[in-house]
Amino acid sequence: MSNKEKKGWKELPIGGLILNSGNASDYKTGTWRVKKPVYIEERCIQCFLCWIYCPDMAINVENGEVKGVDYYHCKGCGICARQCPTTALEMINEDENYEKEG
Amino acid sequence: MIEQIALTGNESVALAMKQINPDVLAAYPITPQTEIVQLFSQFIADGELDTEYITVESEHSAMSATVGASAAGARALTATSANGLAYMMEIVYIASSLRLPIVMTVVNRALSGPINIHCDHSDAMAARDSGWIQLFGENAQSAYDNMIQAVRIAEIEKLPVMVNMDGFIISHAVENIRPLSDELVKKFLGEYEAKYRLLDSKDPVTFGPLDLQDYYFEHKRQESHVMESVMGTVLKVAGEYKEISDRNYSFLEDFMINDADIILIGLGSTMGTARVAAENIRKKGIKAGVINLRLFRPFPGEKLREILADKKIIGVLDRADTFSLNGGPLYSDILNVLYEQGEKKIVNYIYGLGGRDISISELEDLYIQLDKLKDSAKIENRIQYIGVRE
Numbered sequence A: 001m002s003n004k005e006k007k008g009w010k011e012l013p014i015g016g017l018i019l020n021s022g023n024a025s026d027y028k029t030g031t032w033r034v035k036k037p038v039y040i041e042e043r044c045i046q047c048f049l050c051w052i053y054c055p056d057m058a059i060n061v062e063n064g065e066v067k068g069v070d071y072y073h074c075k076g077c078g079i080c081a082r083q084c085p086t087t088a089l090e091m092i093n094e095d096e097n098y099e100k101e102g
Numbered sequence B: 001m002i003e004q005i006a007l008t009g010n011e012s013v014a015l016a017m018k019q020i021n022p023d024v025l026a027a028y029p030i031t032p033q034t035e036i037v038q039l040f041s042q043f044i045a046d047g048e049l050d051t052e053y054i055t056v057e058s059e060h061s062a063m064s065a066t067v068g069a070s071a072a073g074a075r076a077l078t079a080t081s082a083n084g085l086a087y088m089m090e091i092v093y094i095a096s097s098l099r100l101p102i103v104m105t106v107v108n109r110a111l112s113g114p115i116n117i118h119c120d121h122s123d124a125m126a127a128r129d130s131g132w133i134q135l136f137g138e139n140a141q142s143a144y145d146n147m148i149q150a151v152r153i154a155e156i157e158k159l160p161v162m163v164n165m166d167g168f169i170i171s172h173a174v175e176n177i178r179p180l181s182d183e184l185v186k187k188f189l190g191e192y193e194a195k196y197r198l199l200d201s202k203d204p205v206t207f208g209p210l211d212l213q214d215y216y217f218e219h220k221r222q223e224s225h226v227m228e229s230v231m232g233t234v235l236k237v238a239g240e241y242k243e244i245s246d247r248n249y250s251f252l253e254d255f256m257i258n259d260a261d262i263i264l265i266g267l268g269s270t271m272g273t274a275r276v277a278a279e280n281i282r283k284k285g286i287k288a289g290v291i292n293l294r295l296f297r298p299f300p301g302e303k304l305r306e307i308l309a310d311k312k313i314i315g316v317l318d319r320a321d322t323f324s325l326n327g328g329p330l331y332s333d334i335l336n337v338l339y340e341q342g343e344k345k346i347v348n349y350i351y352g353l354g355g356r357d358i359s360i361s362e363l364e365d366l367y368i369q370l371d372k373l374k375d376s377a378k379i380e381n382r383i384q385y386i387g388v389r390e
Helices: A050-055 A079-083 B008-020 B033-045 B059-071 B082-085 B091-099 B122-126 B140-157 B182-189 B216-245 B269-284 B301-308 B331-341 B361-374
Strands: A034-041 A060-061 A065-069 A089-093 B005-008 B024-027 B050-057 B076-081 B103-108 B133-136 B161-166 B175-178 B252-255 B262-266 B290-292 B295-297 B313-318 B347-350 B383-388
Touching: A034 A065, A050 A060, A050 A079, A065 B050, A065 B262, A079 A089, A079 B331, B005 B008, B008 B033, B008 B140, B008 B161, B008 B175, B008 B182, B024 B033, B024 B059, B033 B076, B050 B182, B059 B076, B059 B082, B059 B091, B076 B301, B082 B091, B082 B103, B082 B122, B082 B301, B103 B122, B103 B140, B103 B269, B133 B140, B140 B175, B140 B182, B140 B383, B161 B175, B161 B269, B182 B216, B252 B269, B262 B269, B262 B331, B262 B383, B269 B290, B269 B313, B269 B383, B301 B331, B313 B361, B313 B383, B331 B347, B347 B361
Parallel strands: B024 B050, B024 B076, B076 B103, B103 B161, B133 B161, B262 B290, B262 B313, B313 B347, B347 B383
Antiparallel strands: A034 A089, A060 A065, B005 B175, B133 B295, B252 B290
């Protein structure tokens, strides 16, 4: 979110209070990344270790299968890539485009 | 209704606190704490109050417990003085930034050292920029009245209020005061319904989250903005209070200022002495007036600009120094407010540090000095120390 999209002082609740519960998912932590994990589907054995280890619940799962990374929340810590037994997650610089092998 | 009783300032404030009957009061019962919380604890021990009285292990914890209670939705009070205020300062800022309507009496005493326990305003001035509303009283009656009004002001604006009164001079001297009846105070304050409650499990609210570069500034801007409406609220509450007490309060109390050429302005108990000095000196043909400032934060600049517009010379009494070589804290504010009125002569008198008495004749001398300076081309000594040995 850019600075202009955020609420100004006239709109925000007073005192830094957060009035809605369960709002952590609204907070974009994806901008914190320096490196980002890239998901390589062909190498994935669906062991779910990345899903278990990710501290931000930023591994997307659809219909019981790992489908990649939620970049809105992923902070780029690299734990998923580190523990992946088949290198199906690789860390690259945030500003690099990943080209798949082969 | 009790007509008139003789009480010390401490007893007057303790009585006000008893009538306020807060849900929670937290205090650290040792020096530099005052007799106020001791008297209050006696009311509880005697079964006169159902307040949750928390004896904590430090002033820092006293304010922390008060913050916790207030965030939970309780009407919460505490009291402190001097170094106790300094020790709780971290949480003093938290209280205002969380917008909690805490009311705290501060019995103004010197922030040592060298070690001193007597009256000056260095403690209150240390909290000057904390975002609290600061009221000053001149005597036991105004300390009592300010205390009760402070609860309403705090709860309307969701801001903490510091009710200041001079240590020893007000806190320990016995005066006749006219308290309100318990029923009147209860009716005036009503039940407190907090808008946000930390412990409301049906509507949970987060208090005190991390607030970094992206939102902190906005919340601080809110704190400065709310001070604009505080001005109106102080007057509104004073108006309502007049109806039940027949006593007049405003941002300040003026005395013989309409035709005055020379004004002494200051805070606290000295302003009563200044009124006597002004009356005496008028007999010598000097048109003296007094402004006793009640509301110090926020600062009633607009009002002061208006009533000081035609005054030739102003003496600003500061019972604290800033060691900036630019005079005391009130002096800086007055200079700021009157900057656009250009030609004015403004002299700063720093006095009374560590409880040094100031006499009627010393204040008369200030009027005489100001009378001479008002027509002189230049003021040599704009910042003066009164009552200190050379």
